[in-house]
Amino acid sequence: MDSKNFLFCSLDEPLLGDLAWQVHREGHGVNYYVESDTEGDVADGFVPKTDDWRAELDWADVIIFDDIWVDGELGTGEIAEELRADGHAVVGGTPATDRLEDDRGYAMEVLEDHGVETLPHREFTDFESGIDHVRENPGPYVVKPLGEVQNVKRLLYVGRERDGGDVIDVLRAYQKSWGERMKGFQLQRRVEGVEVAVCGFFDGNQFVEPVNVNFEHKKLFPGNIGPSTGEMGTSMFWTQRNRLFEETLGRLEGWLADEGYVGSIDVNCIVDDRGVYPLEFTPRFGYPTIVLQEEGMESPTGEFFAALARGENPDLSVHRGYQVAVRVCVPPFPFDDEKTFDENSRNAAVVFENPEETAGVHIEDTKNVEGQWRVAGTSGIVLVVTGKGQTVREAQSQAYRRVENVVIPNCYYRDDIGDRWVEADGDKLQAWGYLGGA
Incomplete structure (x- = not known):
């Protein structure tokens, strides 16, 4: 493919640096726009940047958005839809697909309308109503914040007690500390099973094959303990359409085509021997999922996304096997503490032993x-x-050998990414028949 011009846009927090860097290294023209003032130096020196993304629209052959947020408010889907209507090739959502992530109740309605079974759930806009609901319907619940504050991943709480007492305590605590920012929350019944996500790239008309199955590791510490983070690592494999895909994302293919959605879409599920229960959508790139997908793509990354944005159902060649990604972090992650960051991490050198x-x-x-x-x-x-x-x-062994080559003061990471598949999850999903054909 001839060289193309790619405009990468981060209208909230910068998440696209590595993808932009990969496309830049393939010889394409790249401009990267970062809206955030405090995060504006991310990817400096790796890719060319612009201070005005709209001024680059005529230059760009392909425009790629990284998230659904615009300076803390829902909105990239509306922008992407308008740009497509003006004739631009865009990787990005629509107002309705943005809403899948922002409004969990709406997401469940869309799934139910397309024949996907969901867990009992209810949305609340005030804490007292949620607490009364748990008292009247005792059981273990998952607390999921709604709106932009859901990006504070440590606020997601998975209840343990059969009477829901711990959920009530958590809601009381959130009422005191987050009452002004949390516009609402969903209570979803908790079930035991394998947590697994299925993800596909959609070109505006259909899903591109293969799709991939991935396993997120969200807790900070090995053994899946500690506070929730966005994610500490991922294991993944690519596959043709299977039962897991067809019972979830596959049923939304027509709806996504009607929307004109272009990009990656992922649905995280709990699976047991009785069925698949979707938990939440990621109607955008996942992080660090997109990095692991990049690593597994044997087709040129820029060529793939250019074809995807043009609706050309790109031919995707991928690594046949397994992949593991490990996030390497420094203080204060996953918390926000400017003083700690300044004292321990700001401008710290990233060194490689080799x-x-x-x-x-x-x-x-x-x-x-x-x-x-x-x-x-x-x-x-x-x-x-x-x-x-x-x-x-x-895959795990190669990833951790590479991690050992990295030297950053005070860095930390989980050393068990991928263990879930080996120790239990893989056997269960195979035995229950979700990884074979539909």
Whole structure:
């Protein structure tokens, strides 16, 4: 493919740096716009940047958005839809697909309208009503904040007690500390099973094959304990359409085509021997999922996204095996503490014991200052390190060998990404028949 011009747009927090860097290294023209003032140095030195993304629209052959938020408010889907109507090739959502993530009740309605079974759930706009509901219907619940505050991942709470007493305590605590910012929350009945996500790229008309199955590791510490984070790592494999896909995303293919959606869409589920129960959508790139998808793509990344944005059902060749991604973080992640970040992490050097061995290392909140990689932004999410192999253990081993080559003061990461598949989840999903054909 001839060189194309790509405009990457982060209208809230910067999440697209590594994808922009990959496309830039493939020889395409790249401009990256970052709206955030506090995160504005992310990807500096890795890719060219612009201060005015709208001024680059006529230059760009492909426009890519990273999230559904515009400066803390819902909105990239509306922008992407308008740009497509003006004839631009855009990777991005629509107002309705943005709403899938922002409004969990709406998301469940869409699934139910297309024949997908969902768990009992209810949305609340005030805490007292939610507390009364738990008292009147005792049981274990998952508390899921609604709106922009849902990005504070540690607020998601998975109840443990059969009478829901711990959920009531958590709601009381949130009422005191988050009452002004949390516009609402969903209470969803908790079930036991395997947590698994299925993800596909949609070209405006249909899903591109293969799709991928991934396993998120959201807790901060190994063993899946500690506060919830956006994600500490992911394991993944690519597959043709299977039962898991067809019973979830596959049923929405016509709806997504009617919307004209273009991009990655993921649905996280709980699965047991009785059925598949969707939990939440990610109607955008997942992080660090997109980095792991990049690593597994054997087709050129820029060529793939250019064809996707034009609705051309791109031919996608991928690694046949397993992939593992490990996030490498620094204080205060997953919390917000400017003083801690300033004292421990700001501008910290990212060093490689063997500078010639940087394969599989992907940037997140990182910048390049005259050849020296440094911590950028304020979040403390510095790198994603990936590995792949014919088995999960091979992919895991390669990823952690690469992590050992990284030296950052005070850095930390989970050392068990991928264990879930090997220890139980893989056997269960195979035995229940979800990974075979529909």
